[in-house]
Amino acid sequence: MTIREIALRNLMRRKAKAAFILAGLVIGVATVVAVIGFAETMAHDINTKLEKYGANILIVPRADNLTLSYGGMTLGGVSFDLQPIHEQDLPKIRTIKNAANIAAVGPIVLGAVKINAHPALLAGIDFESAHILKPWWRISGQQPADKELLVGAEAGRILGLSPGDIIKVDNFDLKVSGVLAPTGSQDDQLLFTPLKSAQEVLGRPGEISIVEVAALCHNCPVDAMVAQLSEKLPSAKVMAIQQVVKGRMETLAQFKKFSFGLSVVVVLVGGLVVLVTLMSSVKERTAEIGIFRAVGFRRSHVMRIIFIEAGVISLLAGFLGYLIGLGGIWSGLKLFGHGAVSALHIDPLLGAGAILMALMVGIAAGVYPAAIAARMDPNQALKTL
Amino acid sequence: MDFIVCDNLVKRYGKGPSAVHAINGISFSVQSGEFVAVMGESGSGKSTLLSVMGAMNSPSQGQYRVDDIDVYGLSSEQQADFRREYLGFVFQSFHLVPYLTVLENVMLPLTTVKKTKAEKRSMGMEALAWVGMAEKSARLPNEISGGEMERAAIARAIVNQPPILLADEPTGNLDSRNSRVVMDLMQRLNQSGVTVIMVTHSATCAQFAQRILNVQDGRLADGQVEHKQRVLAPQAA
Numbered sequence: 001m002t003i004r005e006i007a008l009r010n011l012m013r014r015k016a017k018a019a020f021i022l023a024g025l026v027i028g029v030a031t032v033v034a035v036i037g038f039a040e041t042m043a044h045d046i047n048t049k050l051e052k053y054g055a056n057i058l059i060v061p062r063a064d065n066l067t068l069s070y071g072g073m074t075l076g077g078v079s080f081d082l083q084p085i086h087e088q089d090l091p092k093i094r095t096i097k098n099a100a101n102i103a104a105v106g107p108i109v110l111g112a113v114k115i116n117a118h119p120a121l122l123a124g125i126d127f128e129s130a131h132i133l134k135p136w137w138r139i140s141g142q143q144p145a146d147k148e149l150l151v152g153a154e155a156g157r158i159l160g161l162s163p164g165d166i167i168k169v170d171n172f173d174l175k176v177s178g179v180l181a182p183t184g185s186q187d188d189q190l191l192f193t194p195l196k197s198a199q200e201v202l203g204r205p206g207e208i209s210i211v212e213v214a215a216l217c218h219n220c221p222v223d224a225m226v227a228q229l230s231e232k233l234p235s236a237k238v239m240a241i242q243q244v245v246k247g248r249m250e251t252l253a254q255f256k257k258f259s260f261g262l263s264v265v266v267v268l269v270g271g272l273v274v275l276v277t278l279m280s281s282v283k284e285r286t287a288e289i290g291i292f293r294a295v296g297f298r299r300s301h302v303m304r305i306i307f308i309e310a311g312v313i314s315l316l317a318g319f320l321g322y323l324i325g326l327g328g329i330w331s332g333l334k335l336f337g338h339g340a341v342s343a344l345h346i347d348p349l350l351g352a353g354a355i356l357m358a359l360m361v362g363i364a365a366g367v368y369p370a371a372i373a374a375r376m377d378p379n380q381a382l383k384t385l
Numbered sequence: 386m387d388f389i390v391c392d393n394l395v396k397r398y399g400k401g402p403s404a405v406h407a408i409n410g411i412s413f414s415v416q417s418g419e420f421v422a423v424m425g426e427s428g429s430g431k432s433t434l435l436s437v438m439g440a441m442n443s444p445s446q447g448q449y450r451v452d453d454i455d456v457y458g459l460s461s462e463q464q465a466d467f468r469r470e471y472l473g474f475v476f477q478s479f480h481l482v483p484y485l486t487v488l489e490n491v492m493l494p495l496t497t498v499k500k501t502k503a504e505k506r507s508m509g510m511e512a513l514a515w516v517g518m519a520e521k522s523a524r525l526p527n528e529i530s531g532g533e534m535e536r537a538a539i540a541r542a543i544v545n546q547p548p549i550l551l552a553d554e555p556t557g558n559l560d561s562r563n564s565r566v567v568m569d570l571m572q573r574l575n576q577s578g579v580t581v582i583m584v585t586h587s588a589t590c591a592q593f594a595q596r597i598l599n600v601q602d603g604r605l606a607d608g609q610v611e612h613k614q615r616v617l618a619p620q621a622a
Contacts, residue, residue: 001485001492001505013484291480294441295494295541296469298462379441382480 007308025317028270033325035259059211096228104132111202124198141178274365290381299374306370314362318355387414395446409603422594473542477554488522532563
């Protein structure tokens with residue numbers, strides 16, 4: 001016989017009481033897991049969706065009279081005090097404190113050109129980063145190489161361009177390698193070519209008109225990143241385009257706070273259920289504890305029996321509560337998540353936290369009953385028989 | 386040297402004029418290997434005396450020494466160790482744990498002892514065999530008779546081979562045949578060197594003892610009966 005065996009045997013004997021303690025803790029843990037997990041999953045889902053939206057930080061030249069129409073940039077006017085961004089400034093972006101949160105940096109040079117007497121906007125971009133910054137692009141044909149063009153859907157229609165055409169831009173012959181499927185954005189109006197080609201064609205080597213940065217990811221401190229970028233690029237203006245996101249994230253943050261508050265209350269109630277049930281169990285076992293003490297069990301041995309019982313039930317409750325909580329998240333997402341069920345985010349940390357929390361609540365609630373059991377006078381305890 | 390010494394033991398419940406003296410200045414000593422019966426009417430204080438001797442009920446006054454150890458000078462945890470190492474208890478109502486088998490009940494005093502499971506099991510079986518209960522080792526207490534429960538309780542009391550056995554009305558709930566069996570076991574234990582202190586109402590059971598202490602109103606009555614020669618075959622208890 002070991003103390004652990006005595007504790008387990010008692011649990012098996014008092015199944016109803018054990019089940020009651022288990023139910024109290026499981027409800028507490030499941031509620032906590034469900035509300036926190038639901039909030040986490042929603043936040044995760046929003047972030048995942050937002051990441052697909054592409055760039056969320058824009059870096060443009062700082063100038064008081066600059067008017068913009070692409071990403072806030074218009075190229076109709078000339079700004080004499082415009083200080084263009086230079087290509088050699090780009091590596092600085094990757095040196096900010098939160099550089100790890102930068103998913104992509106997309107430098108763009110913009111300039112007006114004439115094609116068959118039609119004015120058009122030529123954009124030189126980095127096609128590698130375009131995969132992250134513009135994930136919605138669908139190209140019919142090939143991605144352009146040097147001195148090749150990707151034509152926006154509307155530009156292609158107006159200019160009558162299709163893959164394989166060769167057009168003259170100033171002194172350069174540019175081949176149309178592909179046409180962009182309609183995006184519903186300004187990209188439909190533009191002609192895209194690799195950055196170097198555009199700089200050469202526009203006669204602006206090393207010059208950048210605008211830089212798009214994709215930085216939104218889970219828990220990205222976008223505001224802090226804007227400040228860090230502004231510090232690194234003092235001659236540029238850095239803007240975050242995340243007002244809507246921020247609003248929604250703030251709502252979620254409020255919900256999270258509410259969930260934590262609710263969790264504390266539920267856990268306290270669960271703890272009380274454990275405390276009351278263990279107290280009644282200890283009272284029922286007065287004589288038995290008297291026997292243990294009479295045959296030489298120390299107070300600490302008696303306490304250990306109660307703690308093992310509380311610990312075993314708590315561990316089981318933590319595990320079951322986590323599983324039921326996951327079910328709760330799934331149901332919550334199905335009912336209120338607007339199709340976010342696929343985003344069900346299983347966080348192992350939440351699982352470990354749930355089990356740890358159940359264990360802590362169970363053990364903490366067991367302290368008083370264990371102390372009462374240990375303090376029991378063996379002589380008085382034996383008289384109860 | 387006296388093995389057990391009770392020196393002016395007083396146990397008082399309550400305070401002031403309404404205080405009740407369950408035992409009131411009891412002094413006696415017991416030699417190692419002695420068999421002492423404590424007799425008295427209900428409420429005379431004999432069970433309180435036994436609980437004090439069992440290191441379970443701290444006296445209000447006086448000193449209790451066993452093997453030159455001041456038992457109530459020990460801490461609570463040390464008293465638990467003392468009970469485990471020095472004492473075996475046999476109670477009138479058996480006090481078996483209902484959800485443990487007979488063998489597990491017998492092994493209870495060994496739970497906190499540093500021995501292997503196999504050793505504990507072997508000691509438990511040996512004790513059960515000694516009381517003739519080996520074949521009932523896997524039964525639960527509610528599956529055996531009262532006499533068997535008392536024998537199991539004796540096995541539990543002796544499993545860790547304590548030098549002292551304290552028995553509180555060990556035949557109180559038994560018929561005459563089972564009482565005789567239990568008393569025979571007590572006598573055999575005593576013959577093997579265990580000091581036995583037994584509280585009893587039964588004069589027949591008391592005849593097994595070498596000495597009888599009469600308790601009246603919390604005090605030892607005059608005229609302790611000394612049995613110079615053990616009664617080897619008393620009539621049925």
